[in-house]
Amino acid sequence: MTYRAPVDDIVHALKTAAGLDDLTARGLLDGVDEDTIRAVLEEAGKFGAEVLDPLSATGDRAGSKLIDGKVATPDGWKEAYQQFAAGGWGALAAPEEWGGQNLPQIVATAAGEIWNASNLAFGLCPLLTFGAIDAVEAQGSEELKKLYLPKMVSGEWTGTMNLTEPHAGSDLSQLKTRAVKQADGSYRIFGTKIFITYGDHEMTENIVHLVLARLPDAPPGTRGISLFLVPKRLVNADGSLGARNDVVCAGVEHKLGIHASPTCVMKYGEGGTGAVGYLVGEENRGLNVMFIMMNAARLAVGTQGVAVAERATQRAIAYAKERRQGRSSHSSGDGMAPIIEHADIRRSLMTMKALTQAARAICLVTASETDVARRAKSPTERAAATARVALLTPVAKAFSTDIGCEVASVGVQVHGGMGFIEETGAAQIYRDARILPIYEGTNGIQAVDLVTRKLPLEGGKVVEAYIGELAQTAEEVRRSNRPDFGRMGERLGEAVAALAEASRWMGGALRSNPEGALAGAAPYLRLFGLAAGGIYLARGALAAARSGAAGVQAQPIAVARFFAENLATAAPGLKETVVTGADSALALSA
Ligand SMILES: Cc1cc2nc3c(=O)[nH]c(=O)nc-3n(C[C@H](O)[C@H](O)[C@H](O)COP(=O)(O)OP(=O)(O)OC[C@H]3O[C@@H](n4cnc5c(N)ncnc54)[C@H](O)[C@@H]3O)c2cc1C
Numbered sequence: 241m242t243y244r245a246p247v248d249d250i251v252h253a254l255k256t257a258a259g260l261d262d263l264t265a266r267g268l269l270d271g272v273d274e275d276t277i278r279a280v281l282e283e284a285g286k287f288g289a290e291v292l293d294p295l296s297a298t299g300d301r302a303g304s305k306l307i308d309g310k311v312a313t314p315d316g317w318k319e320a321y322q323q324f325a326a327g328g329w330g331a332l333a334a335p336e337e338w339g340g341q342n343l344p345q346i347v348a349t350a351a352g353e354i355w356n357a358s359n360l361a362f363g364l365c366p367l368l369t370f371g372a373i374d375a376v377e378a379q380g381s382e383e384l385k386k387l388y389l390p391k392m393v394s395g396e397w398t399g400t401m402n403l404t405e406p407h408a409g410s411d412l413s414q415l416k417t418r419a420v421k422q423a424d425g426s427y428r429i430f431g432t433k434i435f436i437t438y439g440d441h442e443m444t445e446n447i448v449h450l451v452l453a454r455l456p457d458a459p460p461g462t463r464g465i466s467l468f469l470v471p472k473r474l475v476n477a478d479g480s481l482g483a484r485n486d487v488v489c490a491g492v493e494h495k496l497g498i499h500a501s502p503t504c505v506m507k508y509g510e511g512g513t514g515a516v517g518y519l520v521g522e523e524n525r526g527l528n529v530m531f532i533m534m535n536a537a538r539l540a541v542g543t544q545g546v547a548v549a550e551r552a553t554q555r556a557i558a559y560a561k562e563r564r565q566g567r568s569s570h571s572s573g574d575g576m577a578p579i580i581e582h583a584d585i586r587r588s589l590m591t592m593k594a595l596t597q598a599a600r601a602i603c604l605v606t607a608s609e610t611d612v613a614r615r616a617k618s619p620t621e622r623a624a625a626t627a628r629v630a631l632l633t634p635v636a637k638a639f640s641t642d643i644g645c646e647v648a649s650v651g652v653q654v655h656g657g658m659g660f661i662e663e664t665g666a667a668q669i670y671r672d673a674r675i676l677p678i679y680e681g682t683n684g685i686q687a688v689d690l691v692t693r694k695l696p697l698e699g700g701k702v703v704e705a706y707i708g709e710l711a712q713t714a715e716e717v718r719r720s721n722r723p724d725f726g727r728m729g730e731r732l733g734e735a736v737a738a739l740a741e742a743s744r745w746m747g748g749a750l751r752s753n754p755e756g757a758l759a760g761a762a763p764y765l766r767l768f769g770l771a772a773g774g775i776y777l778a779r780g781a782l783a784a785a786r787s788g789a790a791g792v793q794a795q796p797i798a799v800a801r802f803f804a805e806n807l808a809t810a811a812p813g814l815k816e817t818v819v820t821g822a823d824s825a826l827a828l829s830a
Contacts, residue, residue: 242289243357243358243554245354249600250350251277253597253776254346257780258605261274263344268616269611270344272347289358291323292324292358293359295359299500300500300668302315304501304502317500318442324366326395328341330394338390344607345610346607349543352540353547353550357550360501360548363544364501367544369392375520375533376392376448378529380520388475391446397447398444401533402439403415410684413462415453417431417508418454427514428514428517429453429470429516429517432506435493435679440489445481446481448470450520450533452465462527463524464524467519467527468526470485470487486508486512486514486515488507490505492505496671497670497672497675534681541679542633544676545599547644548644549595549596549647552592552650552651552673553596555666555669561580563578564578566582587806589654591650592650595643595646595807597777597799598770598774599643601780602639613628627697634687634690635686635765635768638677638687638769640769641676641683642769645673645676684762695746695747707736713778714778718732718733724801728781728804732771734809735767735770735774735812738815757822759825759826763817770808770810774800774807774808780796
């Protein structure tokens, strides 16, 4: 089956969770309204279904390969990429000054879901280019911006992100790649980077690498890291392409999934002269710039989690309607029932749908706060939204990618034995999904970030205010007293109360028992995602109820109620895990 972009679901989440109408009314979206967004997403959906989806399985089988020192992407990849760039899809949120369309982040995030659901291994390439554009735009010199941004925004050149080294993964303080300053103000880069996504390919004439490296006199640790722009081919002052730079791909990894995305070992300065690089931002402040790129990329990777979950859900529903086995309580006559009639399959499909929609809402809310942070007139509003983005980014990344794997796994299960056989596509989704909790900062690191950096923001006031808003919605649901809401209000009230208590405990434990706090970080993040996701779905249910929705239109009520009564019920247990589980987690010696 072909993937269909869930435009109605996305627009529903934008309106009911991400505050689309409010953003429009406040004039923050430069005239972009629901109709425009719908039109963009419908077009994105067409491109995804017609061009990208058909390449997903063939790309998985062929993979990208290193042949005679060049990386060959699967057949059709280059043409698809060129169509993608020509369609202007690479430039949705980029500034107009550099040729972009300056569309709001909510549109770029929603379109990103569609590319990645259509073809995850393809979607990764523009995802990293967007991050590179953000970093150069924010901190590059005027000269670098003029020379590189127009080509990156148009998609003529792609961008990469070079952090990881064999001995420096989560802990970048250990990185050894060297940068040596030259008399002309440029630098020469020497070192090896591993796992570099789309580190090399022939889809474009040039590739712009953003590389973390250390100057000879740099202080140790993360305070001594600088960021450099290193082009694959040097660029002359008039923008034309010059000689090959001293950077090569020395290998392409064999992986569990995303086979078509080349994961490269990159060698800088192997030729002896060093790769020519240009400083982005200030010396020794490179990690700060890279964080600009990483935060954008973390939201984008969270959205990849939503994307694989949506693809898995669509496939599982289609299969469950076709496949017949056994008899259900609805069966009539002698024939076997479609498996979608069995209670356990229905629970499975509801779980897939509800987790996907909750994660989508969290990602779109993070995107909409990003828009406020960039576009609001008042500095106070911008600062509050910036803090909200900081709080939600690790949740968007980790919750969404964790559920991406879980939903993909349920999708395999719904297919029975055929799920394990490659031809249904369920197995590929499962394999592809598994990278998402690992790259762009592992989900373990996201949980540490949430607990140690984000909860303490403004002395805990940022998280407190957020939980206060969640509690108000839970109360509104409880008070609505609608029979079709079931126990939604109660269950969400308990989930939010659990989050509040766990947050208070974390605040104290960070001071008195830091190791205990870190041991509870991952369950705390899960609890956060369940409470937030449940509340966003409930806001969708409230909106559907207000509009007198019936039939298919009332789906948001059914999904929100299912989430509250079947998934958010884990929240009080997770709170206990956070508050009382650390000692046993750490009981055995290392
Ligand atoms: C397919 C693929 C594509 C990638 N693309 C890129 C790319 O384009 N650019 C790039 O720079 N990198 C890329 N990476 C690298 C990726 O970001 C790293 O693999 C990831 O950050 C984890 O680093 P590591 O593999 O060294 O694991 P490690 O850091 O060794 O971590 C191993 C485990 O220990 C845990 N851990 C480590 N430190 C801590 C801590 N302080 N507290 C708690 N737990 C901890 C981790 O959560 C993890 O579970 C890619 C990797 C893959 C596999």
